């Protein structure tokens with residue numbers, strides 16, 4: 762049975778543009794596929810484990826074919842549990858604000874926690890990495906308020922979409938649809954761009970569960 766997991770990386774609740782577009786997406790999914798289970802994972806809800814010294818030690822131990830011990834074993838168990846929560850879904854909706862040209866650190870933290878050998882990726886010394894999260898689909902909603910693809914370098918650069926999509930493909934998720942809402946708050950009226958982004962979210966959502 763398919764399951765859709767919404768991973769939300771904006772902490773701005775009702776003021777969030779990406780969460781508003783995500784709501785449009787999810788409402789459309791509920792209309793066209795009412796039986797599809799949808800789970801919400803607010804990455805800011807405090808349940809995401811840290812990935813500090815014990816977890817990094819555990820990762821390097823596992824990579825070397827050893828068993829993590831003590832604090833490292835506990836950190837490893839927490840990382841595995843988080844991976845299983847994510848891996849239990851086969852469709853993902855990410856809502857992703859641009860923060861300082863990249864993704865909010867809480868999303869990078871999720872990626873650091875779950876990107877483990879034998880879970881998200883395999884590794885072969887001759888062939889390199891192999892993504893293990895196959896047969897899944899992702900939709901991503903990106904927002905920014907200064908950067909825009911046509912605005913020139915003084916308005917910033919995009920390490921948000923390339924970073925997340927590179928990670929998804931590396932993990933084996935290569936079926937990716939995107940919605941971008943990037944109003945230029947300094948000059949433009951955001952309403953028409955917002956309307957288009959919500960329309961696109963509806964279209965992508967219909968295809969996503971077809």
Ligand SMILES: Cc1cc2nc3c(=O)[nH]c(=O)nc-3n(C[C@H](O)[C@H](O)[C@H](O)COP(=O)(O)O)c2cc1C
Nearest residue numbers: 771777778779858859860861862904905906907908
């Ligand atoms: C910490 C922080 C950093 C930001 N950095 C950028 C940035 O580098 N470039 C940009 O265009 N907008 C930046 N913004 C603006 C947000 O991307 C924009 O407000 C977007 O709508 C946030 O998504 P949300 O409304 O879903 O929270 C930043 C906002 C915050 C809170």
